[in-house]
Amino acid sequence: MARTINTKTFITLQAAFAAFGVYFCMYGFRKPFTVASFEGLAYFGVDYKILIIIAQAVGYFVSKFIGIKFISELKPQKRITYLFVFIAIAELALLGFAAVPAPYNIIFMFINGIPLGMIWGIVFSYIEGRKTTEIIGLFLCSSFVVSSGFTKSVGKFLMDSFSISEFWMPFSAGLIFIIPLILFGLLLERIPKPTEEDILLKNKRQPLNGKERKALIQQFFVPIMCIIFLYICLTVLRDFRDNFNREIWDELNFSFDSSIFTLTEIPIAIMVLLILSFMVKVKNNKKAFAYYHYILFAGILTVGLSTYLFQQGSLPPFLWMTISGLGMYICYIPFNGIYFDRMIAAFEIKGNVGFLIYTVDSFGYLGSVLILLYKNFGSSKTSWLNFYIDLNYIITIAVFVLSAIAFLAFRKKSKPKSNTNSNQFINFDTSKIL
Secondary structure (H helix, E strand, O other): OHHHHHHHHHHHHHHHHHHHHHHHHHHHHOOHHHHOOOOOOEEOOEEHHHHHHHHHHHHHHHHHHHHHHHOOOOOHHHHHHHHHHHHHHHHHHHHHHHHOOOOOOHHHHHHHHHHHHHHHHHHHHHHOOOOOHHHHHHHHHHHHHHHHHHHHHHHHHHHHHHOOOOOOHHHHHHHHHHHHHHHHHHHHHOOOOOOHHHHHHHOOEOOOOHHHHHHHHHHOHHHHHHHHHHHHHHHHHHHHHHHOHHHHHHHOOOOOOOOHHHHOHHHHHHHHHHHHHHHHHOOOHHHHHHHHHHHHHHHHHHHHHHHHHHHOOOOOHHHHHHHHHHHHHHHHHHHHOHHHHHHHHHOOOOEOHHHHHHHHHHHHHHHHHHHHHHHHHOOOOOOHHHHHHHHHHHHHHHHHHHHHHHHHHHHHHOOOOOOOOOOOOOOOOHHHHO
């Protein structure tokens, strides 16, 4: 018995380590360029940095729509090949970005976004449908909290220490992460398939054809629409904070070096892991799924309240960026897999997480592109900091309302079994919470 437990623990740790490592390294091909300012460059009436961020986001947007079909139908035996091929394409695109003069190199940032948008679905397909998916998924999700800041620190370090230009820095940073990514990818490929116990607890995961995907959307139309719109809001907030972190810190008049992008994100990653790890202890899938909505309420209210306290002078800049970032990520992270993993198990859906992730993700990046265009053309005189503060308030209200509607819609869809109350979707009886 002890040997069995140790084996399961080892597999969980292996999966968590490998999944974290692959996605952490992926960010080395995606985010370092955002730490560059490209100051003074503008084309077609748009700031050059906004143009290349939009180009990559549009690539991501296109990738997510492709992924609705591609990831939901992906065969396990082909995953590792696609993983390495997609990373190679992304790095070659960064080489094109460096070698081709602006503004013609913008197309290469678009190309870079397409293959990178597929990586999440590939990695999560290795870990979904397991008894320990939640804990593995948390480690995976924490990777993009830490890696975004870390890879930006790497990019700034390359420019400051080796005088690498803003155009060659993204390709150079990618080279640093190639070998580690390959090693983590090979380790991920060695993870055993879900056991019979995993399948019993979390339902067997299987590819979905077009007819099955349509039926799933029809069955949960109202809550899925709410989730799509609230995820658009969260993606807009998360991407704006991530892409214009440097500009926000500059306007806060906060003295910082390259380490600031990592130092603010590490406490967030640790806190998110600690808070969401308690969900692993909830064995009842319907209760766990309901609890995620309570986490949504608490997280988004943290964003709004911390922003208000910052404006009142009660929170210093570093603490505000950390607390508001925590609130945002505690909402954002579950929608990258673990929320949908519980949804599939709670409602005994035949399918896979990849389809649901890519459905909401595709619209999320569309929202991110639209908000950047609005910032450039409709609110160009508003500072980055004030625009970000306004986003915090608007999105706090929108996400709170949408998550409440989704909760009620899912609760209505819940079908409790006649012989037990333990599987019922938890209700709003506060006496049971306190």
